[in-house]
Amino acid sequence: MEMKEFNKINNKISALGVGTWELSNDREENIKCIKYAVDRGITFIDTAEMYNTEDVVGDAIKGYERAKLFIASKVWPTHFRYDDVIKACEASLKKLGTGYLDLYQLHWPNKSVQIKETMRAMEKLKENGKIKNIGISNFSLGEMKEAQSVMAKYELASNQVEYSIVTRDIEKTGVFEYCLENHIAVIAYSPLSHGKIFKNPELLNDINKIANKYSKSAAQIAISWLLHRENTFPIPKASNTEHMKENIEAEGIKLNKEDLTFLSGLESKYYTEPIANQHKKNEDKVNSYNFKEEKIN
């Protein structure tokens, strides 16, 4: 399994991670699937308090050497006040059955809480050893710079953003470049465009032109395209071992320059708007509705 430098502070982690949003209802299969990935060298598992899968990840990682894993979770924006961030983290640690998180991320920006207050709590968690790295998710370039600027002691380790063969907005907004220049890892979520790449026959046909050359599947080629990007960690989600096996076997494919160029050209033909854009368009609604403060008991 290819290991990649996560950022300037950390050791290497597996370049390919495991996503756990919307796992199937088959808890045992989900656990089996995560274990399957870890047994094959995946060290990076991504979850979030919002996914309700932290306990599944917790059960899956029991029995593995904790230090060899890189467990990431996220705090939902309704919990961005100082005390709530601390409590949300404690709750995540409990569900995951671990004493610390390797990465704790702000799931979405939330303008109704001062970022300084939220970051103060994140820094406190790091200071206390509850988290090893501070990350963000769905933050624009400006939001990312602001989050960094209000931190007193630490630096941002990652930004988790939508990034795939058909959604390359981060390359145009400056997020990708800024992350690269500042050693902030890019965690590529929805690397299979949330399954949408399988639903467009023309796109699938185009990806398969390359896949057939390498005797690989479309999923593997889409993941491999991301693995070829510098500083990028794709986290596909698979709810069964067959998909997981296929995705893991994306690792190690060496796409030649010409094929990479062909794949890079697909976005202009099949552009898929990132879900974050839709949220941003509804920002007022989001901030006054979805992200209303919630207390944790």
Ligand SMILES: NC(=O)c1ccc[n+]([C@@H]2O[C@H](COP(=O)([O-])OP(=O)(O)OC[C@H]3O[C@@H](n4cnc5c(N)ncnc54)[C@H](OP(=O)(O)O)[C@@H]3O)[C@@H](O)[C@H]2O)c1
């Ligand atoms: N930070 C955020 O706001 C945010 C937002 C979205 C996602 N994420 C993270 O990113 C992870 C991945 O993104 P995602 O879940 O949106 O979508 P994704 O990984 O792009 O796609 C998942 C879909 O592709 C299917 N699939 C997976 N492997 C396949 C294969 N080899 N062949 C055919 N189909 C395959 C899955 O089916 P099965 O389930 O049946 O295997 C599922 O329907 C999430 O789980 C989550 O951890 C983060």
